[in-house]
Amino acid sequence: MTGRVVVIGVGNPFRRDDGAGPAVIEALRARAPEGTVLTDSDGEPGRMLGLWRRQDAVVVVEVVHAHPGQPGRLHTLTAERAARCAVRSASTHALGLGETFALAAALDRMPGELTVHAVEGEDFGLGRGFSTAVADALPELIRHVAKAIDEAHDRLRRASTLADDRGSA
């Protein structure tokens, strides 16, 4: 089965900067290439793991805390790097995104490729709307994600062509 490009915006649109992921998904709806699955998520691991298949290319859009921080700074994380951020969760009923990837790896359910595009957040208070730093960074983040989607489609097409060539050889 051919893989898909699955783009997941993780976050809560009612917690200010945490809504950047879903906002990127909304911005891409009108311009994502055919065959792109755009979705948002609250990051709950069981649901996250159900969003992709092993042959898919997954792009996650997320907001991060960094120490020391620079709100608005963009990061591109590999799956390995994101999973390394999975320190022990102290939560009573939630797991972090890093733990979700680590869990997927432990269950051999990682997608064919996975990258995280993230922006450092500043304001996680109640309500809609972004801090100036995140609002200013959003257009660049959207461009990064759009480019990542195009590149993922290219790789999937090449892999598919290669498989077809092998099949006909």
Added chain:
Amino acid sequence: MSHRGSRVLRLDALARVEGEAALHLAVRDGTVAEARLRIYEPPRFFEAFLVGRGHGEPPDITSRICGICPVAYQTTACQAIERACGVTVDGPLAQLRRLLYYGEWIESQTLHIHLLHAPDFLGHPSAVELAREHRAAVERGLRIKQAGNTIMEQLGGRAIHPINVRVGGFYHVPAPAELIPLAERLRRAHDDALETVRWVAGFDFPDATYDGPFLAMRDPGRYAIDSGTPAVMTAGAGSNGPAPVRALPVEEFERHVVERQVPHSTALVSELDGHHYLTGSLARYAVSGQWLHPSALDAARAAGLGDPATGAVCRNPFRSIIVRAVEVAHAVAEALRIIDAYEPPSRPYVEVPPCPATGCAATEAPRGLLYHRYAMDADGTLTLARIVPPTAQNQAAIEDDLRRQVQSRLDGPGEPPGDEELTALCERAVRNHDPCISCSAHFLDLTVKRG
């Protein structure tokens, strides 16, 4: 007073930001002086901003209170509004509502069992390590959870904060054929759920007893979730046998369950007739265990919970993981029964014309009894909203449980516990009750003070 062993646990780098809580534990001269679950999630003012909204809006607004149990909020809100307006939703619409609610139960309880609670019993710090060693069990949990997820998507319109629920019923109801793939998934989930009961029944359980009163919905003949009347099982005095149960009519709920503010928490703390009490899985099982689906009843017996048909009660919070697993088996079996008997309603909802009245309702969210009351004027504009969620009700009981468990450890034989051991013990004690802060606690910082 010395201050050592201060330990901060937090999710780093990719943290979600929905809720915040901490635990403050003070030990003086070998005695637990204080155990406070500090909920510092900012106040959210839902009750305030419901006022002035239309009587059709509470299901959509209150579903936003929680990403894990939105259906509980929607169902309770609908029932309270419908009761105020003198409308009864029954037949296939009531069955579909219950099916959706089972979907949420399956998802929520399964998540807690497999990814959050089980690691405590198997010596793993998190679900990730658990998955490496017990991959089949975690895979099984994800399959069961996915079945609940599918119910939510199919009936609710989407998995998070469902949008297909309205006062009086639904916006769209499924044709029977649409539910066939769901039934297939649920049949497998039923086998999986029974296997999970067997799995968790094999864990080692520390001795512990919650002997305060239980509060749960009661509807004779049915393991109540969205029907019946609140009922109180009196304090158990250490017994695992049945204790007297008395009805607490929902109209009298606020006379008996009194919320008060405490300085250490933004959540209100509830007392039932002046005493802490427990709501949730253990309470439901005590009050309604005899009416579980036969397959769940058998599973409960085989899992060593005693025979609920003869009134066996489980008061050990650690064993709540077995009760949750039994509840998942029950929910899956009942969901299948609803689908098998399903005939679509003639229309997706009944009209609920507004009237100047007050209505209240209570249902069983996965974490326990959830109460709503609304008052509206003649055109349906809400003039009052009251919401009492389960975790606020359980907060005092959780603190009591923490005090008792830590004290028991301090009084026990062997080396005095270090901070690390106490931290682990407290975290386990909290997780036993699956609290939902915001509803969710994403940072649980623990401070231990010794003097």
